[in-house]
Amino acid sequence: MTGRLLVAAAMILAFIAAAPVDAAARKKRCAPRRVEPPAVVYRGSGHLISSRQLARLEREYAARWARPMPITARGMSKTHRLLGFDHAGRVDVGLRPASAEGAWLRLWLRKRAIPYIAFRRAVQGQATGPHIHIGPGSGRLAKEVAE
Numbered sequence: 102m103t104g105r106l107l108v109a110a111a112m113i114l115a116f117i118a119a120a121p122v123d124a125a126a127r128k129k130r131c132a133p134r135r136v137e138p139p140a141v142v143y144r145g146s147g148h149l150i151s152s153r154q155l156a157r158l159e160r161e162y163a164a165r166w167a168r169p170m171p172i173t174a175r176g177m178s179k180t181h182r183l184l185g186f187d188h189a190g191r192v193d194v195g196l197r198p199a200s201a202e203g204a205w206l207r208l209w210l211r212k213r214a215i216p217y218i219a220f221r222r223a224v225q226g227q228a229t230g231p232h233i234h235i236g237p238g239s240g241r242l243a244k245e246v247a248e
């Protein structure tokens with residue numbers, strides 16, 4: 102190797118050794134892809150929606166969207182009983198949280214501090230599909246004990 106080549110090789114090695122390790126970039130590459138949670142919980146006042154508030158909501162929804170609000174469960178239902186949930190006083194609305202109607206409904210509830218759970222997709226044992234659950238989370242029904 103000529104002197105000139107040696108110098109060039111040494112410079113290349115020095116350059117490689119001195120190359121800063123971009124920790125942030127490496128971390129970014131290794132970080133798991135950001136996944137949206139399947140449900141967003143808004144706790145609000147923690148109280149159930151009153152029948153008066155619900156009647157008003159249904160009126161305002163119908164006036165705004167020119168169709169009735171798609172309620173899929175009002176209070177306790179067979180499905181909730183089978184899943185073991187106490188759904189009394191809670192209301193399920195078959196709307197995607199990100200839809201225009203879903204966003205309108207969530208805002209309506211937030212303005213009144215009415216709790217809700219916005220399900221973006223089905224959650225095993227909790228939701229059969231996307232919907233907005235109005236009210237605090239459903240407690241588990243006490244298991245009946247056969248004696």
Ligand SMILES: [Zn+2]
Pocket residue numbers: 174188191192193233234235
């Ligand atoms: Zn529900």
